[in-house]
Amino acid sequence: MARATPFLMFQHGKAEAALDFYVATVPGSRIVSLERFGPDGPGPEGTLLRAHAEIAGQPVMAHDSFITHGFDFTPSFSFFLDCADEAETERLFAALGEGGQVLMPLDSYGWSRRFGWISDRFGISWQVNLP
Missing domain, CATH: 3.30.720.110 (Signal recognition particle alu RNA binding heterodimer, srp9/1)
Structure with missing residues (x-):
């Protein structure tokens, strides 16, 4: 069966700082795993290729986009x-x-x-x- 997981795409290398803030602020939150871009990219080394976290128990994925997009988050989510x-x-x-x-x-x-x-x-x- 398919599973839906909220996916947060951050720009400018902000994903880890955001996740750290949520884990420190929201009860029942934790970082499950972090996978980083390596020296061969394609994103800047050390930024997040993929992160799995729980925010108030809700599984969430996060990513640092190495492409600057003309859009960002909206309050609709x-x-x-x-x-x-x-x-x-x-x-x-x-x-x-x-x-x-x-x-x-x-x-x-x-x-x-x-x-x-x-x-x-x-x-x-x-x-x-x-x-």
């Missing part, structure tokens, strides 16, 4: 984080939003107690929710 309590909601919203952009401020919008939507400094979008 986001990680939706259900938080355990108010403190975790506030912490994740602040940490993931630092250096990024607030798309919807943390508030009560009628479908949960607290909800906010941000784009982090790497361009990945996060919906932070307190059910």
